[in-house]
Amino acid sequence: MLQEVKNDIIENLGLDQQNDLLDFLVDGSSRYIKDIKLNFKTALDVEHMTAKEAHLTGLAIAVNNKSSKLISFFQKKCAELEATEAEIAEVIACASLLSANNIFYRFRHFVDSDKYDSIPAKIRMNIMAKPVLGKEFFELISLAVSAANGCEMCVKSHEKSVKSFGSGEQRIFDAIRIASVVTSIDKLLL
Template sequence: MLEEVKNDIVTALGLDDDNDLLDHLVEGSSRYIKDLKLNLKTALNVENMSAKEAHLTGLAIAVNNKSPKLVKYFKVKSQELEASEEEIAEAIACASLLSANNIFYRFRHYVGSEKYDSIPARIRMNIMAKPVLGKEFFELISLAVSAANGCEMCVKSHEQSVRNLGTGEKRIFDAIRIASVVTSVDKLLV
C-alpha cells in the first residue's frame, strides 16, 4: 500500500523511481508518506489561486530551495498550464531577487542598527516596478519566498503590500501553504 502511495508521488512529480528517502518511508512503514501525497495535492489544488499561479509559486519555491527535480516538474507543469516563457522567467527571477533581499533585510532586522538602516541597499530591483506577473501576484510570490527564507521584515512588508492590493487572507494562506509543502517535498528528494 505505501509503495503505491510512493509511486503515485513519483509519477505525479515526474521523478525517477530511485529515491532513497521516499523508499525509507515505505520500508519504515511511515504513514507520513500518505500525508505527503495529500499535502501536495491540497497545496496545488487551491481555491484562491489558479492552477497556473499555484504552479508558478511552486516553481519559485523550488528555485529558491535549489531543487532541480522540483524545478523541472514545476516548469513543465506551468508550461502545460499556459504560463508564458516570460512568466516562468519572472517566477525564477523573483526567487533570486528575494533571496538577496531576504539576506540583506534579515541582517538589518537582526542587528537593529540605525546606521545600517540609513545606508542604501544598492540592490537593483527593477523587476518589481512592472512585473510581467502583475504587481499583486509578484508580491504574493515574494511573500512566499520570504516566508521560506525566514525573513520577518520581508514577510511583513510583502504581506502588507498584497493586502493593500486587495488580496485576502485565504489567498495569502494558499501561497504560504504551497511554500511549506514544496519545501517539505524537497527535503525528501535527494
C-alpha cells in the same frame, strides 16, 4: 500500500524510481508518505489562486530551494497551464531577487542598527516596477519566498503590500501553504 503511494509520488513528479528517502519512509512503514502525497495535491488545488498561479508559486519555491527535480516538475506544469516564457522567467528572477533581499533585510532586522538602516541597500530591483505577472501576484510570490527564507521584515512588508492590492488572508494563506508543502517534499527528494 505505502509502496503504491511512493510510486504515485514518483510518477506524478516524473522522477526516477530510486529515491532513498522515500524508500526509507516505505521501509519504515511511515504513514507520513501518505500525508506528503495528499499535502502536495491539496496545496496546489487551492480556491483563491488559479492553477497556473499555484504552480508558478511552487516553481518560485523550488527555485529558491535549488530543487532541480521540483523545478523540472513545475516548469513542465506551468507550461501545460499556459504560463508564458516571460512569466516563468520572472518567477525565477523573483526567487533570485528575494533571496538577496531576504538575506540583506534579515541582517538589518537581526542587528537592529540605525547605522545599517541608513546605508542604501544598492540592490537593483527593476523587475518589481512593472512585473509581467502583475504587481499583486509578484508581491504574493515575494511573500511566499520571504516566508520560506524566514525574513520577518520582508514577510511583513510583502503581506501588507499584497493586502493593499485587495487580496485577502485566504489567498495569502494558500501561497504560504504552497511554500510550506513544496519545501517539505523537497526535503525528501535526492
